[in-house]
Amino acid sequence: MMAFQQGDGSVGKVAELSVIVPVFNEAENVGLLVGLVADALQDVAWELIFVDDNSPDGTAERVKAIASKDPRVRCIRRVGRRGLSGASIEGILASSALYVAVMDGDLQHDERILVRMLALIRATGTDLVIATREREGHAITGLSGKRSLVSDFGRFLSRLVIKSEVKDPMSGFFMIRRELVEAAAPKLATEGFKILADLLATADRPLVIRETPYVFRERQHGESKLDARVAFDYMGFLLHHLTGRLVPIRFFLFGLVGASGVVVHLLALKAALAGLPAYGFDVAQTLATFVAMLSNFLLNNGLTYRDRRISGWALVPGFLIFAASCSIGVIANVGLARLIFSEGQQWWVAGLAGALTGAVFNYVTSGLLVWRKKS
Numbered sequence: 319m320m321a322f323q324q325g326d327g328s329v330g331k332v333a334e335l336s337v338i339v340p341v342f343n344e345a346e347n348v349g350l351l352v353g354l355v356a357d358a359l360q361d362v363a364w365e366l367i368f369v370d371d372n373s374p375d376g377t378a379e380r381v382k383a384i385a386s387k388d389p390r391v392r393c394i395r396r397v398g399r400r401g402l403s404g405a406s407i408e409g410i411l412a413s414s415a416l417y418v419a420v421m422d423g424d425l426q427h428d429e430r431i432l433v434r435m436l437a438l439i440r441a442t443g444t445d446l447v448i449a450t451r452e453r454e455g456h457a458i459t460g461l462s463g464k465r466s467l468v469s470d471f472g473r474f475l476s477r478l479v480i481k482s483e484v485k486d487p488m489s490g491f492f493m494i495r496r497e498l499v500e501a502a503a504p505k506l507a508t509e510g511f512k513i514l515a516d517l518l519a520t521a522d523r524p525l526v527i528r529e530t531p532y533v534f535r536e537r538q539h540g541e542s543k544l545d546a547r548v549a550f551d552y553m554g555f556l557l558h559h560l561t562g563r564l565v566p567i568r569f570f571l572f573g574l575v576g577a578s579g580v581v582v583h584l585l586a587l588k589a590a591l592a593g594l595p596a597y598g599f600d601v602a603q604t605l606a607t608f609v610a611m612l613s614n615f616l617l618n619n620g621l622t623y624r625d626r627r628i629s630g631w632a633l634v635p636g637f638l639i640f641a642a643s644c645s646i647g648v649i650a651n652v653g654l655a656r657l658i659f660s661e662g663q664q665w666w667v668a669g670l671a672g673a674l675t676g677a678v679f680n681y682v683t684s685g686l687l688v689w690r691k692k693s
């Protein structure tokens with residue numbers, strides 16, 4: 319038997335706390351993080367579960383090299399998948415500890431408050447402890463300036479779906495009783511990054527929550543993976559919960575892309591009519607339809623389905639299938655609109671119902687045929 323030198327009294331003890339760390343391209347940070355967590359949790363039986371989405375920078379190899387010497391560290395390497403929420407959930411579900419914490423792997427979250435969080439959650443009745451970003455005594459909306467506006471608006475909207483009054487529902491740093499996540503898991507969205515907000519919106523009873531402040535650190539190595547697109551994800555998240563989880567999170571972006579397609583279509587039509595007057599309206603309209611479909615396809619590939627993005631030559635069959643399924647969507651759209659209109663409804667009711675049906679049809683078929691979930 320190999321003996322592990324741990325020096326913290328936790329040898330052979332089952333972990334009370336699993337710290338789940340979603341990572342993507344954090345090779346330079348993981349080693350430092352293990353050291354910092356080990357220092358911060360001296361008297362605690364802990365484990366660290368990194369969940370890596372097959373980072374090209376070799377993050378998983380780095381973690382596994384550490385894990386081969388320290389049984390408190392593990393690595394889940396996921397292939398063909400991306401997403402902070404999904405990775406966090408998978409890490410939590412791999413734990414059998416009483417408590418789990420989710421924490422970023424880029425050293426921006428202050429690991430020294432884990433002890434305080436643990437003390438709070440051990441207290442009878444506490445379900446969830448949220449680490450809230452604070453600067454000089456004031457809660458901050460975190461992130462860089464451009465995202466703080468989004469964050470404020472998000473906070474306002476989130477009151478609509480989150481039943482609990484919390485300062486920072488977007489925090490990526492929290493500790494929770496594992497059993498709560500186990501129960502909620504089938505309802506949680508794996509897309510996006512709003513795992514805490516999702517947990518709060520999904521809980522079927524009001525949770526007992528404690529919040530504790532910490533100072534959000536600057537990133538030293540690597541770069542942030544969250545960009546302006548998260549704002550759209552968040553709108554999708556709210557729509558999802560406002561409709562009782564009926565409308566998928568992605569549908570919001572898919573719908574926006576569809577709406578942008580109308581604008582692209584009209585611009586292309588105008589350009590074609592002006593540039594190729596000899597060919598007449600039909601040719602211009604056909605051309606514009608093609609341009610709009612291509613634009614929708616590329617935008618959906620880059621935004622709506624960025625986690626399942628296709629690239630290279632696969633784009634060609636992808637686009638053809640997308641165009642074919644959208645054409646069938648048009649038939650469904652027009653058919654339904656005509657039916658409703660002939661029943662004596664207002665023109666716009668019929669038009670809207672048709673357009674919505676077409677959008678839903680396109681959403682379903684393109685999700686099944688073009689941006690299939692890899693398994």
Ligand code: GDD
Pocket residue numbers: 339340341342343344369370371400401402405421422423424426460461488489490491511541542543544
């Ligand atoms: N496995 C996996 N898959 N990990 C990911 C992915 C992914 O697709 N995307 C990001 N991560 C990891 C990063 O490697 C990092 O460890 C952590 O998730 C946070 O990602 P960052 O890219 O550093 O996020 P941020 O610093 O811009 O945003 C932080 O603040 C947000 C706003 O409050 C995070 O803490 C967010 O969770 C938080 O909501």
Ligand code: MN
Pocket residue numbers: 422424426537542
């Ligand atoms: Mn970060």
